[in-house]
Amino acid sequence: MARKQKLLSKSTANLTVLQQEAKFKAEFLAADGLPELQKTPPNHLKGAAKQEYKRIVQSVGKLPLRNLDxxxxxxxxxxxxxxxxxxxxxxxxxxxxxxxxxxxxDKATKSIKGLASDLGLNVNSRMQMNMPKTDEDKPKSIKGVFG
Incomplete structure (x- = not known):
């Protein structure tokens, strides 16, 4: 499974100009190049599910949720x-x-947590999206580890 993508502004990798342009284009399409999320809840949602949809749509703010999501x-x-x-x-x-x-x-709770994390609906997932990469995360060479 591929790693989760980081924003270009938060990436510390040495990317070529071509890679930077590709990443910028992907970010643009993920955030602004696609239709916005439907504001009204779908008809098949009922009760608390419909209320939750309305709450989230009002609260998504700058999250890159789009109609594809x-x-x-x-x-x-x-x-x-x-x-x-x-x-x-x-x-x-x-x-x-x-x-x-x-x-x-328990099953419902686990499903909610997983989906909320994928959608950026919890504080940890939003912070992870915006955390800069530290030196500790970079792979070290054998010479760098053992001297």
Missing amino acids: RAELENYCTWYGIYKQISLELSESDKDGRDKLISQL
Whole structure:
């Protein structure tokens, strides 16, 4: 699997002019060259999933989410709706049904965390996008390691 891309402004690699231009073009297309994200939630989303979509669309700000990311965002919102539904059922269930609900809640939570990270919806993923590469991240030569 390929590494996640860094912004050209945050890259410390020695790129050729051609590589820099290609990276700049890719960033432009990812941020401004594609249709914007649909502002209204899709009709198939219901309840908490629809509310979450509306909340996120208002809050995306400068994140490079575009219409191409809509399926992943809808998936995130669907899992969020499932999470909310299971949470309500959990508080109303008896002891026998709790184990199954807790297992479902765990699955929903893991799905939400993964999708939120991919979409840049949590603080760690937004910080990772903007962190400059440090010298510790660079591979060292054998001579540099052992002297």
